[in-house]
Structure formats: structure tokens, C-alpha cells
Amino acid sequence: MSDLVKVMIDDREVEVPKGTGLVETAASAGIEIPVFCYEPRLGAPIGACRMCLVEVEGLPKLQAGCTLTAQDGMVVKTAASSEKAAEGQNATLEFILVNHPLDCPVCDKGGECPLQDLTFRYGPGNTRMSFSKITLEKPIPVSPLIALDRERCILCYRCTRFSSDVAEDNQLVARNRGSHTEISTFESDPYRAPFSGNVIELCPVGALTSTQYRFEARPWEIQNVPTVCGLCPVGCNVNATVREGKVKRILSRNHPEVDGGWLCDKGRFTYPHLTAEDRITEPLVRGKLGLEPVGWDAALDRAEELLRGAGTRIVTALSGSESVEQAYALARLLRVGLGAHAAVLPESTSDALDAFRLPLSSIASAEIVVIVGDDEVADRAPVVDLWLRAARRNGAEIVHYGPTGTEQTGPGGAAAALHALTESGNGPGDRLRSAERAILIWSGGGGGGGARLAETAHALGLEGKPGSGAFHLPATPNGRGVAAAWAAAADEDESNPEPIGLLIVSGDEAAADPAVRVLAERAENVIAITMFHALAVGWADLVLPATSSLESDGTLLNLEGRLQRLRRTVIAPVPDELAWLSNLAGRFDVELSPHAVVVFDELSARAFGGVDGSELNGTASLPARTPYEAPVPAAEVRAAASAKPSDEHFLGELRLLRYRPLFSGPFVERVGELAFQRPTAELELSTEDATRRAIATGDSVVVRSNGTSIELRARINRGLIAGVARVADEHAADLHLHVEVVKL
């Protein structure tokens, strides 16, 4: 290849593509150039820490190796072969340690600390510094999640660069200068942003630590168990840090195609839900005094009784967070064992998108990305938001059609916006057609679970271009996997029993869903499979304790169509779902293994082309695209959807737009440290609507609709389309679709 260059490093010749970073070039020759500030995922190198000083032939001064790229004929000497470079490196380490407190014995980072490691390998054995070290107040709460120790900080600026250059939340900054420089948030406000926790992992010392993990474990008594996050449809690869059978921490496990090594705060910090106070650890049956604990034998007997009693008149409400194995096992029991085919799936899904499959990381190199839908991307699939920001920094055009988008459309306008893209003369549509790397994203409800999106992608010819594709951002972590597993369990058609003999509520999201509660009112009996007492009380006749995705082996299908392996990181306080489902299935003459691996093999043959489960270990790969098949037509696009909602109704009424915030749901609600990340009880109004009502940000407003009236704090959202009032689901109470908003 012509663009390979030869570089001599410490008398070792190495050939790499031109432009490869010198740190990576050296690494490919087995030579370490030690670094602190260098982190390619944060953008261009800044050469601040000076740990990487090397000698380059022809240049009189030592050079920061991290800022150099491989050039043909370059001759580099690292500290291993150059006295001058070694002196430079020693100088840097000595300077870094001059004010570092060396409190490694009580530092969370101790044992897994780059500063400790590099000091061990290259550092001086003693200090020549006889003056008092700088002492500072500590720890500083950067937020309820992150503690800052400024004495330990070596000012590598990784955290501030993440904040400004990756997440673009611009909240962590350096203030003051020289030796007074310190990391801080603006005016010491809490660092409130979806990705704040990444700075803990980026910190090469113990300056930024997790308040949840502080003083919880030493690195030699922990295990990092590789798994994937089961909280959203991205499926970020993670390591669960386990100590004595308890999850203590969640870390990113870089899958370059899926998450790029980033993790949102929901994925990182919600693990304490495992030990929530109202966690159910034994089966419960409804008795005279409400829910009463029973033994597992009695519980399964009661379950069998309820199942037999209802027969085919069973409806199953699924959460979409079950593993494919759990969903399949449940489906085998109910559909094969009882002929009960009726299921309420959490959302529609479509296989048509498989023709436009590509890794999420492709977004970063796209020329144009068009997003349609009512929801913010970060609320549905947080890490996708980071890929989009990367794309924008790389020069991509990003267009979002939605109530808060760059091109404002009313709620429910996604399908109409997509349709417009295919019409001739549509600017973004034309550019999607002509670009080599064009990406479409559906971020919201409706649209046939990506079916509408697939049609548009097909109309724009995206399946023929390897760098182009389409993503539907589902509402649930494994909605598609669950639907596939349910469908694969039996061939018979679904029927809608009326009345419902038994409602089976699978999982906490389903249990928390008001629509499922409505269904329960029509059911004679309810079995709830849930983790938390509060979600079972008052409606379930039998409660079977559930496990979390951190506690079970299994498989998830993410939004790209990538199957990824969940691992049991800790032993759950309750039996695995597959264990008792297998037991129950046996009572209905259905053979079902209690082992996820075996269940997966059976399911894979039926639903996933027979993919071998062992291939999903490590970082799973994305299956090839399938040929495009037109989806079954769904309901036609409502023409009114694109019209301004205020035109539809008499003046004064606003269309209520509910959204499900990233920081919501049964798990988040059970983690106190995350409370500050949850949306406050506020109503977002457009500038136009607020002005018309003389409402300013911070004012209390009354929101009324058809007999319901609630008080919220108003906030002007300049990016919101007029005629719409936006509110987080959890604060919307029973408000109807159209509301009156009056200043209090």
C-alpha cells in the first residue's frame, strides 16, 4: 500500500499508515510512550501533560509524542533509548508528583491508576520537593454522583475536554490559571448532564471519583464482569465491577461500533436498584391482608392453578426489557403449553430496517443525518446523541424534523416529514439521495416500529450505499428481541380474549405502564413478574420476583439489529426466571431448558438464522444486511400531522407533548443519587406561546384539560415549536392531549 510509512523507533523499524499517531505507532512496535492527557476519543491531542516527551531526529527540542503523527523516515527515540527523553519524562513525573498527595492507600483509584502505574515504571524513588504541597478543600461535590479531589488532580484536562468537545455540555471547566488552576463547574452548579460519569473513567488519577463507589472496594478484591447494559436499545458494552457478590460499579467496555467507550449516567449509576428497599425477594400471593409471602412450591402451584383456570384467555403484557430467552421461555409456556397467544408488546417493530443496517459508529462519518420524530435522541438512545455530535463536529449536516428539532414540525409529524423527503425538490431529501454516507433516524413513537422509515430509506436508495443506513430508536431496550422471541415460540395467530381470564405482567416497565393497569381492570386475575413491591401492590393476585439484566444470562437485540450477550454479574436474591419457567412449562408438557445458552440455541435456529451464541461473546459483530422487503402497510399518514397544532384548535389551547426523559423509570426512581438528574415539574413553552400569556421562565402556571388541573413551573424552550406544551411524562398526570395554560 502506498500510504504506508516507515518509522524508526528506538532502533526498531515499524510500518504504519501515514498519519498514525506516534503513540499508536510506537505501541505497534511494542514500545510504550506513556501518556496522561492523550486520549484520542477526546479529539485533537493537546500536548499538555508532557509525559510523552520523545526525541525526534532533526528537531532540537524534545517533542510531545502524542501530538506527532508517523511520517516516512521519521527517527524517534523514546525514554528507553534516549537519555534526553528519559530526563524529560522524569522531569514531568517529578513535577506531577510535586503537589500530588500520594494518598494512594485511601484513594479509590489506587491499584488501577495510570499515575501510580507510570510512577512505578518511570518515576523517581524519592522527592526533592521540600516545600509544603498545595492543600485544598476536598472532596468537592461536582454533583451528587461525582466527587472532586483537587489535590490529586494533575490537570490533564481530559474531563473538561470531554465536557466541551465530546458531550458538548460545557459544564466542566478549568478556572484560574497557573498553579491556581482548578477544575470546576460554572459557579459550582452541579454537573447535570446525561454523560457526566464518563469523566470519572477518563480521569487518569483519583481526582474524579464516583460517590457510589467511593471507599467501596479495592481493585484486588473486585472482578470486572463483561456484559451489556440492558437499560436502553443501544446496548452499550459494560463491565460490572463486582465485590463479594455485589455490583459496586458499572464501567464502559469499549465497543467501537456501538458506544465508542462512552456510557450514559443511567447505564452507569442505576445499579443500586438491585438492592432497592422494596426489592421483592420471595413470591407473594394475595391473601386476606394483602400480599403475603409464600414459598416457591406454593407459588408455582398457585401459578399453575391460575394458568389452568384461564386457559387460552390469558393476555401477556411484556416490558421489552426481558432477554430474548426470558421472552421465549414465557412464550413457550403460554403459547405452546396453554395456547394463550395474546400478548401486549411494548412497541411495534419491523424487520424491514435490516436492509439498512449499519454500525452506530457510522453516524460519526456521515455527510448528512436526518432525524424525524417527537423525542430527543438522548432520551431514547443516549449514546446515539454522542455519535450525532461527533458527526456534526466532523462536518455533517444534521437535520431534525420534530417539535424541538432544527426543522420544526408539530407532534406526530415524523411520517409526513419522511414522506416529504422523498418528494423531488426537497433539499435534505436530495442530499440524502446524493450523499455517499446518508443516515436516517426515527426518534419517537409511531411509524410502525421503523416500517415507515424503511420505506423512505428504500425510496431514497440507501440500501445500495454501504455507508448509508437507517436507525429506528425503540422505546424499550429489547422490544424487537422480545417480539421476535414471542413470535418464534409458536405459529398460531393471536386472538384477543374477552373477558381476560389472566393478565400476566412481565417486568417492571409493564407493571408501571398505565395502559397495562387499565388492562388489569378487565382481567379476572393478575400475575405480576416484577422486582419491586411498589409495582405489585394493589393489583396482583400472584407476584413472582423478577431479576435484573445484571443478574441473568441472556441475549439482547439492540437497535442496530446486533445480538449481544448479557451475563449474570451477580447471583440474584431470587431464582432465575428461566428456572421457574422451566418448572412451570414441565407441568404443561413443554420441554424448556432452565439454561439461557440452551434456550438461545433453540431460539436462534427459529429466529436468528442459527447464529452460534458463542459468537456473541466479547464485542459482538453486526450481521450483514438482508435484502429489502417492503413492510406490510401500516396506517396511512395523517395529513394533519404536519400542520401546526395551534391551527387545529381554538386559540389558547396547546397540544400537550409528553416525553419520557432519559432519567425516568422504576430503576432510576430507586437511586437517590440520580434524583437531581430527573426533570423538575416544569412545562416547556415556546417563546411565542409564553409571550402571548405573559409567562416567564420560573413562573408558576396552571395546566388544565377536561377536568384535570395541575400546577407546574414554566420554562421557555426557544427550540420548541409554537402551539405545543412539552412536559415529562411523570409530571403530566392525567392531562389530556389539549391543555389550557394560565399564569398563576
Next chain:
Amino acid sequence: MTAPRPEVVFAGTNGGTLTEIAAYEAVGGFEALVKSRALSPDEVIAELNASNLRGRGGAFFPTGRKWSFVPKPDKIDKPHYLVINADESEPGTFKDREIMLRVPFRFLEGCLIAAHAIESQHVFVYIRGEYEAEFDVLESALEQMRAKDLLGEVTIVLHRGAGAYICGEETALLESLEGRRGQPRTKPPFPAIAGLYASPTAVNNVESITSATTVMEIGGAEYAKLGVENSTGTRVFSLSGNVVTGGNYELPHGFPLRDLINDLGGGIADGRSLKAVIPGGSSTVVLTADEANRVTLDFDSLVGAGTAIGSAAVIALDDRCCMVQLAVRVSQFYEHESCGKCTPCRVGTKWLTSILQKIEDGRGTQADMDLLVSVAERINGKCLCPLGDSDAIAVMSYFDKFRDEFQAHVDEGGCPFHGTSSLDHLLAPVAMHVHNEAVAHA
């Protein structure tokens, strides 16, 4: 008197100012601009190259070559920027402020000539925040030029700095101008390729740009006749320290340093004797009195003496000056102004100051003397930008040339001047330009 003293930068002022446009035009103002605009950009650059005008900010880089590094607009589809570094902050340097005060039009005319040469329509003048009068004069001058429609397609923006020495470093200046923390960038890429807003940018000093006007007025060849080989033209020297009449003196390069101090500066004040001279701003290597008497004020002579012409700030020190105290004061300055981005500068300048203070206080040991050298060497050449290096270089030069004085502090367990040392009229201590108690430690 020795050599002739042609006035180029201050030509036509007769010791006064040219702040009214009519007065400036009366002495031939804007003729160079008209002439330049009639030429192609390449022809203007050729004229600058012929003059061998070199940067007056400190690095002495050929101005014409700097402009020629800016890619032609058809090579790169981005705006081109001219940024003027008017953030004059090097201790001892006060020439640019006088230029802006007395010949604002010659300076602004130079901006327009440079903008023409690099085909830029956007000029930013980054002016030191403390320079209020200078800012007002420039604003008024710009207003007068706009009224006469002299700017053409060019926009000139005056941007005031917020008080950081580091923002005189060109990449830190660009960061600050973009609204970020004033911290240097790694180079490459150089500003000529990716400067302001990642676009091609020429960054020039006020005096360089003002001199460019003269180059275009009298022609490069004629300009090159001034001064000496390799150091053509005149230079505005800021003379300060223990002399009778300090101030700015425009002199041709090659002028004897001795004559500047003794003749123009009226010699050493109070009947004291010359001890040493800092020839080019606080960042340069100090000269002993003997060395100072032998050098001329030009690039080659000063480099030959192991120092540099720098920003042409000549600071004369008399025999009352304790070199350790001077070192403390200089090092405090760099410690205070360190931006905090790179480790050796942020940590090293503070450590160096502490060691120097310990020696000055009489608590220093022989080991501290060695440590002083070692820490300075560990700073020098390891930093991201020249700031940290400057501290080390300056302090080491005091140590090397006045080692006995440092040694006496250790041997006597205190300052050998016993409180009689005076740094009056030398560099202002950090505490004088700091209102923040937290940083005004000593």
C-alpha cells in the same frame, strides 16, 4: 553623538502625535496603502522580503515570509484572517503602546497593507486590556478612516484582552480571541494554515505592521539600507531600569547598547555603576556590564553574546541590584502568568520561585543551589510554549553570571545586601499588578 538616528516608525511626528487624519495625510499618510493596493499581493510580499523586515514581537521572524505562508484563497476555502498582537506584556516593553498612541494611522495603514498581502478582509487587533488610552486612540483613528472610506472591503475589529501575559503568545491569543481560555495550542498546525477559527491567519506585532507601512512607502531596498545586515530597519527600544532618562528610542539596528544607556539614557542614575543589562525583555539572558559594553543592538551581535534582541526592552541594572531578588521577582512573574496548561511550567515556575525565595531568605543550602539548576533545566525545553522556558532561561542566566552572589546568600545565611538592595525602577513586583490576594503570595 554616535550614529545617525533616522525616524521611520515615528516619522513626521516631530516628537508629537499624528492622531488626526489630516495631519497624517500631510506627512504622506496612506500613500503606501494606495501604492500597495495597486500591486498584487505577491508583489507586496516581494517588497517585504526585499526589506528583510523581521518580526518585532520577539521572534524576529521575517514578516514577508510569514505572509507568504498564508495559502492563497483558491487553495483553501476558508476566510483569511490578519490578527495583530497588541497584547504587549513582556516586562520592560512599552514600545507598541507609544506607537499606537502617536502614530495610530501608520499602524492601521500597515494592517490594511498586510490584509491586502494575505488577501484577508478580516483584521482583529488584540489589544492589551490595560491599554485604555491606546484603545481610545485607535478607535478614534478607525472612525476617521471609516469616514474617509479607507477600509474598503476590510473590517478591523479592536478586541481588548483581559490581562494575561500568555495571550501575547500567538496561539493563546487566538484561543482567547475565539472566546476560550487563553492557553497555547500545540504547533503544528501553524496559524498560517489553521489559526483563528481554524482558518489561515497571519499574526503580526504592532511595530512589525507599522514598519511594513514604511517599507511600502520607501521601498524594500531602501528600508534594507537602514540598520545592519540581517537586522534591517529601525527598532523602537524601550529603555528602562536604573538610567537617568528612560523611554522609547527609535534607533537603527546595530546601535551600540553602551551608547543607548550612556548617551540617550543619560547613564546610570544616582551616580551608581552599571551592573548588568537585560537586553530584550525579561525573557532574555542577562548581560554583565562588560558584555553589555561590547554588543550592538541587533540580532547577530546579541545572539553572539548568548542572548537575544527579543522585544527590544533594554533594562539597565545598577550595582544595588541583588540578582537573587531579581530572580525571585522575575520568576514570580512567570509563575503568576503561567497559564496552567502544561505541567513543567505550571509546577516548575512555582517550585523555582520557592527555591529562589528560600535562598534569598538565607535558608538555602548547597543542595538547594543544585536543585535550582536542576529544576530550571527540567523546565527548559520541556514546555508547550516559551513561557516556562523563559523563566528558566532568565533565572539560569542570573545564576550562571552572578553565581558568587547566589553562593554568598547560602554562605552568609542571608542576603549579602543586608536590606540595601534596591529593585526600584526595575520590574514591578507581581503584587503591584495583582489585586487578587490569593495569588499575591511571596
